[in-house]
Amino acid sequence: MTRLKPPSVRIGHRYRAERLKGPYDAIVIGSGMGGLTSAALLSALGWKVAVMEQHYTAGGYTHSYERQGYEWDVGLHYIGEMGAPTIPSRFMDFLSDGQLKWAPMAPEYDRFHIGDKVYEAMAGTQQFRDNLVRHFPAEAQAIDRYMDLLAQAKKAVPFFVTGRLLTPWLRALLQPLLRWKLPKAFSKTTAEVLAELTSNHELMAVLTAQWGDMGLPPKQSSFIIHALIANHYMHGAYYPVGGSWRIAESILPRIRSAGGEVFTYARVQEIIVSEGRARGVLMADGTRIDCDCVISSAGVFNTFERLLPADVARQTGYAQQLKHVRPSVAHIGVYVGLKGSAEELGLPKTNFWIYPSADYEGDTARFLEDRHAPFPVVYISFPSAKDPDFARRHPGRATIEIVAPASYEWFAQWRDSTWGQRGADYEALKAAFGERLMAHLYDKLPQLRGRVDFHEVSTPLSTDWFGAYARGELYGIDHNPQRFQQDWLTPRTRIPGLWLTGQDIMSCGVVGAMMSGVMTASSVAGMRRMWPLLKKIQSARKHQPAAPHAAP
Numbered sequence: 001m002t003r004l005k006p007p008s009v010r011i012g013h014r015y016r017a018e019r020l021k022g023p024y025d026a027i028v029i030g031s032g033m034g035g036l037t038s039a040a041l042l043s044a045l046g047w048k049v050a051v052m053e054q055h056y057t058a059g060g061y062t063h064s065y066e067r068q069g070y071e072w073d074v075g076l077h078y079i080g081e082m083g084a085p086t087i088p089s090r091f092m093d094f095l096s097d098g099q100l101k102w103a104p105m106a107p108e109y110d111r112f113h114i115g116d117k118v119y120e121a122m123a124g125t126q127q128f129r130d131n132l133v134r135h136f137p138a139e140a141q142a143i144d145r146y147m148d149l150l151a152q153a154k155k156a157v158p159f160f161v162t163g164r165l166l167t168p169w170l171r172a173l174l175q176p177l178l179r180w181k182l183p184k185a186f187s188k189t190t191a192e193v194l195a196e197l198t199s200n201h202e203l204m205a206v207l208t209a210q211w212g213d214m215g216l217p218p219k220q221s222s223f224i225i226h227a228l229i230a231n232h233y234m235h236g237a238y239y240p241v242g243g244s245w246r247i248a249e250s251i252l253p254r255i256r257s258a259g260g261e262v263f264t265y266a267r268v269q270e271i272i273v274s275e276g277r278a279r280g281v282l283m284a285d286g287t288r289i290d291c292d293c294v295i296s297s298a299g300v301f302n303t304f305e306r307l308l309p310a311d312v313a314r315q316t317g318y319a320q321q322l323k324h325v326r327p328s329v330a331h332i333g334v335y336v337g338l339k340g341s342a343e344e345l346g347l348p349k350t351n352f353w354i355y356p357s358a359d360y361e362g363d364t365a366r367f368l369e370d371r372h373a374p375f376p377v378v379y380i381s382f383p384s385a386k387d388p389d390f391a392r393r394h395p396g397r398a399t400i401e402i403v404a405p406a407s408y409e410w411f412a413q414w415r416d417s418t419w420g421q422r423g424a425d426y427e428a429l430k431a432a433f434g435e436r437l438m439a440h441l442y443d444k445l446p447q448l449r450g451r452v453d454f455h456e457v458s459t460p461l462s463t464d465w466f467g468a469y470a471r472g473e474l475y476g477i478d479h480n481p482q483r484f485q486q487d488w489l490t491p492r493t494r495i496p497g498l499w500l501t502g503q504d505i506m507s508c509g510v511v512g513a514m515m516s517g518v519m520t521a522s523s524v525a526g527m528r529r530m531w532p533l534l535k536k537i538q539s540a541r542k543h544q545p546a547a548p549h550a551a552p
Contacts, residue, residue, distance in 0.1 A: 012058040015266035032060025034502035035297030037517025040254035049260035059248035070337035073244035096250035109237035123236030142198035153227035205358035215329035217360035225479035239386035278497030330460035330472035337454035342385035475508035
């Protein structure tokens with residue numbers, strides 16, 4: 001089997017021990033959005049930060065890759081809140097020094113195919129509400145109550161975040177007040193909350209049709225994460241001009257401005273703990289880097305099972321705490337390259353969500369028990385249509401990404417093998433899944449038959465190989481109600497000098513990880529030092545992208 005050449009989209013500086021220019025004020029493990037945000041904000045305070053990324057390019061799930069003249073993103077498919085002066089958009093502007101621009105998707109940014117019916121998610125609070133009422137006129141009252149719940153949840157999020165920022169003793173002191181400020185819905189599943197509003201299962205299915213964005217169907221997901229996602233896209237969706245790799249590229253100068261660097265091919269073997277506190281990291285090549293501040297953006301399972309010495313994880317209670325959370329869903333991806341531009345092919349600026357029925361839980365359970373059962377959800381994204389710069393970089397070409405859930409166990413027998421060298425049986429299994437997912441694409445866009453020039457399939461093992469998530473988890477740890485009750489999921493750990501960031505601390509998604517980076521940097525530096533910078537960021541003038549426009 002001929003091994004494919006590595007992709008060419010690379011961000012960062014390749015690690016070599018002799019390229020280190022310490023001492024460093026902080027070492028960040030992992031260059032996902034949480035790690036880059038923490039590093040950039042600390043760098044803005046004058047800290048010299050080294051970010052260690054085991055992959056060949058920085059960015060985590062925001063990185064892109066190229067193959068045979070085509071380019072795809074691997075985790076970022078759309079982002080909300082970038083078209084107005086929101087807190088997330090202001091932070092994104094600051095991190096990128098205004099260099100990152102955003103292209104609006106269509107006003108109908110998500111299209112839901114549920115059985116033989118089609119629904120839409122529309123940009124704008126009133127438009128979103130009115131569109132739902134158009135489909136369900138008898139449920140107007142329930143829809144209005146739902147909109148009110150989303151508004152209440154949005155107001156309550158700052159109190160939830162505050163609880164994550166406090167020191168343990170202060171959190172214990174203020175916990176009764178913080179809990180009183182949180183809606184009762186925050187302790188329930190999404191399905192439990194919606195059942196209090198309506199008995200219309202079709203409406204509930206439409207309201208929860210973005211459940212793939214957190215990987216859990218509504219009877220398992222926390223209403224917190226549902227409300228965060230729904231509010232996040234309420235005013236439309238956006239895509240980074242130039243591709244998702246531009247995010248990491250635009251943040252890099254912030255880190256370098258204070259003498260720091262983002263190193264790639266930089267695998268951390270162990271977090272060094274001595275006399276009860278973090279003292280630095282041991283690299284896979286045997287190099288020890290001393291530093292009294294270590295920030296892990298590698299996820300809690302990687303941090304406490306792979307990187308921290310087992311006796312330290314046990315003595316500090318983290319080995320026990322991990323039993324209360326679980327890895328999120330794994331996935332299969334198909335990356336499609338087509339001859340012809342997105343415009344010529346009629347590709348939309350709208351995401352497709354395809355469900356066999358409104359029985360999300362039942363369909364998911366049947367699929368995980370039998371991989372030959374229908375996919376419980378298939379997501380199709382059109383990055384070349386979303387990105388107005390794509391045609392300049394890749395004229396006469398277009399790309400599509402297809403994502404579906406999968407069980408890690410289906411691929412576990414090849415876990416110790418090398419990427420690109422896993423044998424005929426593995427390739428046959430991948431091909432079978434790929435053909436099934438391509439059939440969904442042709443069903444919705446039949447004009448694409450005969451236009452596909454290239455496609456390849458990724459599996460949970462690909463996620464582990466490139467992203468270091470051992471079970472191929474897409475969203476870190478599961479976003480169920482129990483996860484949000486874990487008061488140890490904070491930036492501050494029980495080990496002095498060791499801090500956490502990334503999607504396990506706040507929530508999944510690029511913005512969730514970014515805001516966790518804000519929380520971590522604030523905890524590390526202290527609010528007294530961080531507050532002037534935060535105030536400056538939040539008061540900065542916001543660059544305004546164009547308004548959402550109609551899909552082709």
